[in-house]
Amino acid sequence: MSLFDLSNKVAIITGSSRGIGRAIAEAIADQGAKVVISSRRAEACAEVADTINGNHGAGRAIVIPANISSKQDLQNLADETRRQFGRIDILVCNAASNPYYGPMAGISDDQFRKILDNNVIANHWLISMVAPEMVERKEGSIIIVSSIGGLTGSTMIGAYNISKAADFQLARNLASEFGPSGVRVNCIAPGLIRTDFARALWENPDTLKAVTRGTPMQRIGEPHEIAGAAVYLASPASTFMTGQTIIIDGGSTVGVGL
Secondary structure, three states: OOOOOOOOOEEEEEOOOOHHHHHHHHHHHHOOOEEEEEOOOHHHHHHHHHHHHHHHOOOOEEEOOOOOOOHHHHHHHHHHHHHHHOOOOEEEEOOOOOOOOEOHHHOOHHHHHHHHHHHHHHHHHHHHHHHHHHHHHOOEEEEEEOOHHHHOOOOOEHHHHHHHHHHHHHHHHHHHHHHHHOEEEEEEEEOOEOOOOOHHHHOOHHHHHHHHHOOOOOOOEOOHHHHHHHHHHHOHHHOOOOOOEEEEOOOOOOOOOO
């Protein structure tokens, strides 16, 4: 059996109608798993599920829409996955929000709360809904898509970076709690990736130039370049890895010295 074989596994991927989430869903399905495509818009999710089912056969992917800001929606996501697929083996918390760009002094309370609620608390909610069955089976993988923003300061996305730093600690805490039961919790920290979510950064020529100038690979990433790490963390290849973060940023956190 391949170290990366995910046959007979069931994975939920939030924010999987586009970008990094879609790339992860397609890659996990390629390794044999059944996948749940979830975001706010059912129509966008259906297009992804149709593509996966077209490639792998009917029933490989289903759509369960959910707004991560709604605890009720997330509970339905977990419950409906169990009803249709019978179990949950892999959870990828990918969906996130960032409604504000600018200095911290300019962010409203509502914007700050939305960032923390959607990027941290919603992950906590959904993990709490999914983890008990993994703990009972003594097997499972939870993956939080964080960001290298959680490792650095920023004058433009400071609140978002705070939330992503919190995700690192959420993974560490839960890894400690779930470790004795064999359930793993890890993060992926992408650098700047060409997604609609990050469009405000990479579409700005000055920002793009500033980011790539100090990046050894001298470019930004593409969504499919994040998906392999998710497959690794979901698969038997990573059964002794928990509480960790995989940084995928073209080397930008390393930087380019003189």
